[in-house]
Every structure is written in C-alpha cells, then in structure tokens.
Amino acid sequence: MCRDAIKVKNRGAGDMNHITTLFLQLASRLEESSKFSYERDELMKSWKDDLSAALDSAPMKHKKKATGKKYMNRSNGNIPANGSFDYGEYASDQEIKKRISKLNRKSMDSGSETDDRSSEGGRSSSDSTASDTESDLDFRSEGRTGESRGDGYSMTDEDEREWGARMTKVSLVPPVTRKYEVIDQYLIVADEEDVQRKMSVSLPDDYAEKLDAQKNGTEELDMELPEVKGYKPRKQLGDEVIEQEVYGIDPYTHNLLLDSMPEEVDWPLLKKHMFIEDVLLCTLNKQVRHFTGAGNTPMTYPILPVVEEIEQAAVKDCDIRTMKICRGILRAIDSRPDDKYVSYRKGLGVVCNKEGGFRDDDFVVEFLGEVYPAWKWFEKQDGIRLLQKDSKEPAPEFYNIYLERPKGDADGYDLVVVDAMHKANYASRICHSCKPNCEAKVTAVDGQYQIGIYTVREIQHGEEITFDYNSVTESKEEYEASVCLCGSQVCRGSYLNLTGEGAFQKVLKEWHGLLDRYYLMLRACELNSVSEEDYLDLGRAGLGSCLLGGLPDWVVSYSARLVRFINLERTKLPEEILRHNLEEKRKYFADICLEVERSDAEVQAEGVYNQRLQNLAVTLDKVRYVMRCIFGDPKQAPPPLEKLTPEETVSLLWKGDGSLVDELLQCMSPYMDADTLNDLRSKVRARDPSDSDDIQKALQKSLLWLRDEVRSLPCTYKCRHDAAADLIHVYAYTKSFFRVREYDAFTSPPVHISPLDLGPKCADKLGGLPHKYQKTYGGNYCMGQLIFWHIQTNTEPDFTVAKASKGCLSLPEIGSFYAKVQKLSQQRIYGPKTVKMMLERMEKYPQKPWPKDQIWSFKNSPKVFGSPMLDAVLNKAPLDREMVHWLKHRPTVYQAMWDR
Numbered sequence: 001m002c003r004d005a006i007k008v009k010n011r012g013a014g015d016m017n018h019i020t021t022l023f024l025q026l027a028s029r030l031e032e033s034s035k036f037s038y039e040r041d042e043l044m045k046s047w048k049d050d051l052s053a054a055l056d057s058a059p060m061k062h063k064k065k066a067t068g069k070k071y072m073n074r075s076n077g078n079i080p081a082n083g084s085f086d087y088g089e090y091a092s093d094q095e096i097k098k099r100i101s102k103l104n105r106k107s108m109d110s111g112s113e114t115d116d117r118s119s120e121g122g123r124s125s126s127d128s129t130a131s132d133t134e135s136d137l138d139f140r141s142e143g144r145t146g147e148s149r150g151d152g153y154s155m156t157d158e159d160e161r162e163w164g165a166r167m168t169k170v171s172l173v174p175p176v177t178r179k180y181e182v183i184d185q186y187l188i189v190a191d192e193e194d195v196q197r198k199m200s201v202s203l204p205d206d207y208a209e210k211l212d213a214q215k216n217g218t219e220e221l222d223m224e225l226p227e228v229k230g231y232k233p234r235k236q237l238g239d240e241v242i243e244q245e246v247y248g249i250d251p252y253t254h255n256l257l258l259d260s261m262p263e264e265v266d267w268p269l270l271k272k273h274m275f276i277e278d279v280l281l282c283t284l285n286k287q288v289r290h291f292t293g294a295g296n297t298p299m300t301y302p303i304l305p306v307v308e309e310i311e312q313a314a315v316k317d318c319d320i321r322t323m324k325i326c327r328g329i330l331r332a333i334d335s336r337p338d339d340k341y342v343s344y345r346k347g348l349g350v351v352c353n354k355e356g357g358f359r360d361d362d363f364v365v366e367f368l369g370e371v372y373p374a375w376k377w378f379e380k381q382d383g384i385r386l387l388q389k390d391s392k393e394p395a396p397e398f399y400n401i402y403l404e405r406p407k408g409d410a411d412g413y414d415l416v417v418v419d420a421m422h423k424a425n426y427a428s429r430i431c432h433s434c435k436p437n438c439e440a441k442v443t444a445v446d447g448q449y450q451i452g453i454y455t456v457r458e459i460q461h462g463e464e465i466t467f468d469y470n471s472v473t474e475s476k477e478e479y480e481a482s483v484c485l486c487g488s489q490v491c492r493g494s495y496l497n498l499t500g501e502g503a504f505q506k507v508l509k510e511w512h513g514l515l516d517r518y519y520l521m522l523r524a525c526e527l528n529s530v531s532e533e534d535y536l537d538l539g540r541a542g543l544g545s546c547l548l549g550g551l552p553d554w555v556v557s558y559s560a561r562l563v564r565f566i567n568l569e570r571t572k573l574p575e576e577i578l579r580h581n582l583e584e585k586r587k588y589f590a591d592i593c594l595e596v597e598r599s600d601a602e603v604q605a606e607g608v609y610n611q612r613l614q615n616l617a618v619t620l621d622k623v624r625y626v627m628r629c630i631f632g633d634p635k636q637a638p639p640p641l642e643k644l645t646p647e648e649t650v651s652l653l654w655k656g657d658g659s660l661v662d663e664l665l666q667c668m669s670p671y672m673d674a675d676t677l678n679d680l681r682s683k684v685r686a687r688d689p690s691d692s693d694d695i696q697k698a699l700q701k702s703l704l705w706l707r708d709e710v711r712s713l714p715c716t717y718k719c720r721h722d723a724a725a726d727l728i729h730v731y732a733y734t735k736s737f738f739r740v741r742e743y744d745a746f747t748s749p750p751v752h753i754s755p756l757d758l759g760p761k762c763a764d765k766l767g768g769l770p771h772k773y774q775k776t777y778g779g780n781y782c783m784g785q786l787i788f789w790h791i792q793t794n795t796e797p798d799f800t801v802a803k804a805s806k807g808c809l810s811l812p813e814i815g816s817f818y819a820k821v822q823k824l825s826q827q828r829i830y831g832p833k834t835v836k837m838m839l840e841r842m843e844k845y846p847q848k849p850w851p852k853d854q855i856w857s858f859k860n861s862p863k864v865f866g867s868p869m870l871d872a873v874l875n876k877a878p879l880d881r882e883m884v885h886w887l888k889h890r891p892t893v894y895q896a897m898w899d900r
C-alpha cells in the first residue's frame with residue numbers, strides 16, 4: 001500500500017555483517033558436525049536464536065525480482081515500475097547458500113559421515129570446483145525470478161537446499177479480515193474523464209508489424225506493447241474459486257520440514273520441496289477451510305494433523321515414499337519438542353475450487369477497485385501519514401496496485417492507482433507468493449486497460465491462487481514485519497522489498513544533485529518551448545500525449561531534460577551497482593562469478609530506470625492537478641523561475657528597498673554612530689553601479705569596495721562586520737540571480753480516510769472514526785515537486801526545497817551577523833573553523849545545504865536565489881578561484897574568544 005514518507009534508511013552493514021557471520025559460523029559448525037543429526041539440530045536451534053536476535057536489529061535479505069509484472073504498491077516513494085530489487089547485500093546470501101548447499105550435499109548424499117569427510121579431501125572451504133560454480137550459477141539464476149520462474153520453475157538444483165534463512169517474528173501482527181464492498185467494474189474516484197482517458201487503449205498504427213517484429217525477435221523493442229486480449233468472464237466465486245482462510249509457512253519452517261524428512265527416502269531434493277509446496281500446503285488449506293475469519297480463527301495452526309492426513313491418504317494409495325516422508329516428519333515432531341512445527345495465518349485468500357483445476361495462461365479475474373488519479377492517491381497518503389504520525393505499529397494491509405499503460409501504447413505511458421481496500425472483488429484477497437502460480441498484468445480488453453490475474457502454470461484443485469506482489473517499501477520496519485508465508489523453496493523471506501538506498505542512488509547523487517536539477521529547470525523555464533529533440537527523447541522513453549498533453553511547454557521541456565538524466569543513469573548505474581556488490585562480496589568471499597554479477601547489476605539498474613519514469617509520471621500528474629486548480633488550464637501556468645536582468649540585480653543587491661545593502665545598513669545601525677553610518681550611506685549612493693556600461697562588472701566592483709569598508713569597522717561578538725564582509729564578497733562573485741514566481745496557494749477538496757486505511761492500532765487511537773483530510777498546496781509546491789520529482793513521500797516539497805537550498809543555492813541573510821538579542825550563544829561563532837566549514841561546503845559539497853546551527857540564518861522561502869556554486873553548475877565551470885582564494889587568505893580582522 002502506498003504509505004507515507006518512509007525515510008530512506010541505510011540497511012546497516014554492521015547488522016548484515018553480523019547475520020552473514022552467523023550464517024558462516026553455522027555453515028562451518030555444521031560442516032564440522034554433519035555426522036550427528038542431533039548435533040546439527042541443536043546448532044540449527046542456537047543459530048536460529050542468534051539470527052532471530054540479529055534480525056530484530058537488521059532487515060532480512062531478499063533477492064531481486066522479476067520484470068514486466070504488476071505489483072502491489074506498498075510505498076509511495078521510489079517504486080520500481082517493473083519489478084523490485086535488492087540493494088546489494090543479498091549478494092552474500094548466495095555464497096552462504098553455496099556453503100550450506102555444499103554442507104547439505106555432504107550430509108545427504110552419503111549415509112556415512114566418514115565418506116563425507118573423506119570426499120571433502122581436506123579442501124578449504126574457499127576452494128573452487130566446477131560443480132561449486134555450477135551450483136552457484138544455478139542458484140543465482142533462480143534468484144532472477146522474472147526469467148527463471150517464467151520458464152516453468154526449472155531452476156531447482158537437487159543440491160540446492162535452503163536452511164532456515166528467515167523466520168517469522170514472534171510478534172508477527174495478524175492480518176485483520178477486512179470486509180469489502182463487491183464491485184464488478186472499476187470505480188473512478190476523481191477526474192472521471194481524465195482517468196478514463198488514461199485507461200483507454202490506443203494501439204500504434206503499425207501495431208501488427210511491431211508485434212510480429214517482437215515475436216520474431218527481428219527487432220528489439222525497448223517498450224512493451226499493449227497485450228490485447230479478448231473478453232473472458234472471470235472465474236466464479238463460490239464455484240470455480242473460493243475465498244477462505246489461508247495459512248502458510250515461513251522459510252524457517254520450510255527448511256525445518258526438509259530437515260525432518262528421513263534421508264533413506266530416495267527422493268531428490270526437488271521432490272521434497274514439491275511435497276511441501278504442493279501436498280502439504282494444499283492439505284493444510286483444506287484443513288483450515290472451516291475457519292470463517294470471524295473470531296474463531298487461530299493465528300497458528302499445527303502441522304501435525306496435516307502430515308497425519310497426508311500419511312493416511314498415502315496409506316490408502318499405497319504410496320510408500322510419501323508414507324515414509326510423513327512418518328519421518330511425525331517422528332521429528334515428536335522428538336524435537338522445542339522446534340515449532342506450525343503454520344501461520346495469512347488472512348483470507350483465494351483457492352482453486354474447480355475439479356480438474358485451471359490450465360496454464362488462463363484468465364482468473366480482473367483486479368478491481370477504486371481508481372485514483374495519482375495526485376488524489378498521494379493526497380490520501382499524505383493524510384494517512386499525518387494521522388499515523390509517530391505510529392510505530394506495522395503498516396496496515398495493502399490493497400493497491402498501479403495500473404500502468406504500456407510504453408508502447410500510441411499515446412504512451414501513464415498510470416493510475418487501483419485501490420481495492422474498500423471496494424473490490426475477490427482478486428484483492430489473493431495472497432503473495434515468491435513462486436506464484438499466477439501473475440497480475442495489464443492487458444488491453446475491449447479498448448480498456450485492466451489489471452488481470454492470469455495463471456502462469458496449471459493449478460490443481462485445492463491449490464491457493466497467488467501472484468508475486470513485487471511490492472516495495474522504503475521502511476525497514478515494514479519490510480521486517482512483512483514476513484512471507486508463501487512456503488516456497490525460493491521464498492525471499494518478506495513479501496515486500498526494501499528500496500531506496502545504497503548503490504542505486506549513486507548516479508543520482510553524483511549527477512543529479514539539487515543544483516543540477518535547478519540547472520535543468522532554469523534552462524527549461526528560460527526557453528519555455530519544446531524542441532524536436534525533446535519530443536524525440538520523450539517518445540523514446542515511452543512518454544507521449546497521455547502523460548504530457550496539456551502541460552505547459554516549460555514542464556514538457558523540463559521532463560525531456562529529466563528523461564535525458566534517466567537515460568544517463570541507465571548507462572552508468574550497472575557499473576555502480578556491480579562495483580558495490582563486488583565490494584560487499586569481496587569482504588567475505590573469494591569466488592565470485594563476474595558475469596553473473598554483471599547481469600544481476602543490469603537487471604537491477606533496469607528496475608531503477610522504470611522506477612524513475614514512474615516517479616516522473618506521478619510528479620507530472622500532481623503538478624498538472626495543482627496548475628489546473630490555480631489557472632484553469634495548466635498550460636497557462638507560467639515558468640516559476642526567471643533570471644534577473646543586471647538592473648534587477650542592482651536593485652536586489654545595492655539600492656532597492658530590502659536590498660542586501662539596505663538590510664546591511666539597517667542591521668548595522670544599532671552598533672554604529674549616526675555620522676559614520678550616514679557617511680557610509682552617502683558613499684554607497686555614490687557607488688551605485690546602475691549607470692555603468694557594464695553593470696555587472698561595476699556592481700562587483702562596488703560590492704568589493706563595500707566589503708573592504710565593512711571589514712574596516714570595529715567588530716564585537718554581537719556585531720560581526722568581518723563575517724558580513726565575507727558574505728558581501730561571496731555575493732560579489734555571484735553572477736546569476738533568479739526570481740521565484742509563486743503561484744496562489746489553495747486547499748484541495750477533502751479526501752476521506754477510513755479506519756481501515758490506518759491500520760488497526762492507529763484506527764483505535766483515532767476512535768475508529770473516518771477522517772477527512774484537506775491538503776493545502778503552497779505557492780511553491782509545483783516547483784518543489786518538480787525539483788524533487790524522484791520522491792513522492794514529501795508532503796511539502798516546497799519546504800524541502802527551501803531547506804535543501806540553504807547556502808548552496810540561497811546565500812545567508814546579512815542580518816545573521818548582527819545579533820538582535822543580548823544573549824551570547826554558541827551559534828554566534830565565526831572563527832577560522834566556521835570559515836573552513838563554509839569553504840568545504842563550497843568546494844567539496846557544492847550541492848549540499850550548509851551545516852545547521854551555525855551563525856548563518858536563511859530566509860524560509862526566498863524570493864530570489866543565486867550562488868557562486870549555482871553559477872559553476874550553470875557555466876559548467878569550476879568554482880571561482882579568485883573568490884575562494886580571497887576567503888582562504890584574507891587576514892583575520894577580529895577574533896572573539898569563542899571563535900578559536
């Protein structure tokens with residue numbers, strides 16, 4: 001579900017390292033003691049406890065995900081469009097798996113531990129053999145779920161076996177059985193016409209040829225084409241499918257069961273996995289069918305009666321192997337009282353109820369719900385966040401999904417949000433699986449895009465219907481709380497993926513800082529027209545009339561510039577991700593398959609690419625709405641930034657009311673005698689650069705003169721002329737200033753937030769009543785959102801921009817250096833350290849705000865901005881050396897005691 005402003009947090013390498021260490025310790029200890037199954041069990045248990053403790057402070061790991069699928073949308077920021085991904089650390093999973101797999105081979109392939117040990121031949125654990133590498137590769141391809149799962153789940157290697165990599169938290173919060181109002185078509189919540197337009201299909205004229213070219217592989221199309229399907233009725237609820245309570249097992253339990261299977265049964269490991277996935281989970285869900293979800297449903301359900309039922313059926317069918325497996329598990333349950341052989345409740349799910357099951361590529365049901373235009377959905381999320389403030393409880397269940405137009409549609413990409421929380425059909429009950437039997441995809445049916453659930457393989461009677469949510473969150477807490485109970489062999493441990501950090505942000509940070517973004521915005525505002533090249537680049541990214549129609553030219557031009565950055569990032573990111581992953585891995589392991597790593601990094605970078613386009617689409621929808629509300633026609637929205645002419649710059653700095661010099665003289669007045677001040681005033685007037693032929697040069701000369709005048713005045717701790725002189729110096733070297741044009745602020749109509757939207761605990765706190773939230777958009781909202789186009793969790797991006805601009809984009813107020821209060825404070829220090837800090841920001845981190853809690857103060861919403869750092873970005877030149885040199889070498893004229 002789209003939830004609020006979840007901060008981008010680091011996953012804590014330390015914690016991950018701890019988990020990795022635990023894994024490796026376990027692997028080594030098990031290698032040592034593989035001869036004694038009992039000992040192994042004990043080790044498993046102790047390790048499990050260790051890991052559990054570690055997991056309390058660290059996120060679980062996961063592997064990256066498929067591309068090209070629909071996903072449930074958990075977070076409203078940084079959502080990958082076509083799949084989700086891991087941020088690096090998953091890499092060590094694979095090595096751990098390899099070690100454990102090796103260990104398992106030893107313990108399982110041979111009945112004799114002596115043989116096991118001698119077959120190892122004293123090799124060190126880091127020694128590499130052909131079979132090691134193969135197994136490693138197999139595992140990795142398995143991790144690349146999109147391709148490998150799509151082709152029939154053929155990736156299972158007999159030797160691969162996952163040992164309780166993740167486990168359910170004891171405090172797992174149960175899902176609340178929500179009731180929904182049944183609908184049989186999409187219900188549009190706002191902007192009906194606009195949303196209809198976004199949902200309607202427009203096939204390109206050459207659709208048939210393109211489709212052929214794609215099918216024959218003669219043309220590699222970058223954009224997915226609409227998938228046209230004929231109308232098919234959905235499977236009937238209560239007949240072909242049923243809604244019922246479903247239970248599942250976590251990866252730990254999956255592996256516990258594997259470990260409990262007797263070794264003498266000559267079943268390949270794959271069969272053992274299949275026994276759990278197909279037989280055990282099916283039988284389990286048949287047994288729990290009678291629970292109604294109305295109070296009589298236990299949170300856990302024992303595995304014992306499930307295995308007993310399977311055993312009885314096997315006896316009837318004379319299925320000796322299944323009988324043996326069941327008896328082995330039953331013996332283990334009996335002899336290992338400390339191990340928890342339980343399944344956990346997932347809430348209501350959907351189960352195939354058709355004798356004979358469903359065939360492959362069969363239509364199951366549309367994912368119906370209320371359809372929100374993106375702006376409205378994010379307004380609602382802002383409201384939810386506001387109401388949930390400080391709530392530490394796990395997030396409520398989520399039922400929303402993005403309906404994205406395929407980029408290959410003639411009118412291009414765009415999106416709307418389908419929320420099935422309140423009004424829905426049974427598709428909203430379908431649970432997630434890391435190895436699903438269905439997929440959710442956008443299809444074109446009768447000229448309208450819809451999200452359809454389609455089978456990806458045959459499904460048997462009694463089997464639970466699942467799809468991969470491919471959902472992401474930016475919250476570590478949410479991620480950890482979402483323990484996946486799909487029970488599959490390839491379970492990632494969480495049904496959410498953690499996003500938004502590490503290597504994935506590297507290119508953005510390096511090439512697309514605040515000033516870079518302002519640069520793009522300034523150029524777009526200056527030109528206020530769309531070039532042919534702009535249209536071409538936008539079109540190549542799949543952005544067309546659907547998303548861009550009706551927007552002012554400067555916004556379209558800015559979007560084209562963003563797309564160019566997104567393309568640049570797409571080329572640079574795979575290397576960055578690869579470097580990061582290799583760096584992480586090399587800390588622990590010697591054998592790394594570069595080719596596999598490279599292809600992993602490419603898949604991950606592709607996910608980021610799609611996510612960026614998605615964020616751009618959401619941003620454009622938000623600003624279009626605001627512009628529409630203010631100007632009627634969004635096209636009328638004027639560019640928010642305008643460069644000052646030299647005359648205007650003179651007014652800003654030298655002679656206007658409220659100019660820099662005007663403020664300076666006012667701030668100085670309490671500290672100077674009237675004659676000196678008047679003298680200075682008349683000198684300033686005499687140096688007005690307005691009439692000069694080269695106003696800019698003359699203005700700089702006047703400012704530098706003023707700097708020296710001010711420096712020569714006597715300082716006190718409250719009256720820091722020396723610091724004011726430094727600031728005048730910096731202004732003197734700033735060439736371009738820009739005016740910010742504010743739009744009118746306005747308040748949007750209310751959005752309704754129900755207790756269900758807030759999650760159980762939060763809803764209680766608010767008295768279980770529905771709430772209304774009305775968002776107020778400030779005058780600089782559009783500019784703020786466009787500058788922070790890649791983040792959607794910012795309720796007030798205008799304030800974020802103002803905060804982020806302090807120092808780097810807007811210089812401090814001159815009044816900062818003249819104390820208005822008597823009190824001496826720590827923050828009035830302006831010594832060599834402060835100057836060094838300032839210079840460091842200017843030179844090394846020009847796109848970062850200046851440090852907080854210093855002598856500097858800044859306007860909260862500056863009307864004009866400009867800085868030497870912005871000049872450097874605009875001119876693609878280094879910071880003015882002369883300016884820096886003077887600041888570094890001018891003699892100190894005053895030093896307060898505390899400055900030192």
Ligand SMILES: C[S@@+](CC[C@H](N)C(=O)[O-])C[C@H]1O[C@@H](n2cnc3c(N)ncnc32)[C@H](O)[C@@H]1O
Pocket residue numbers: 174175176177178248346347348349396397398399428429430431432433483484485486495
């Ligand atoms: C879209 S809903 C699915 C229907 C839901 N169980 C119900 O009762 O309405 C998503 C929620 O179901 C539960 N769920 C779905 N798949 C799960 C899984 N693989 N493991 C654990 N819980 C799951 C989680 O509580 C999740 O927030």
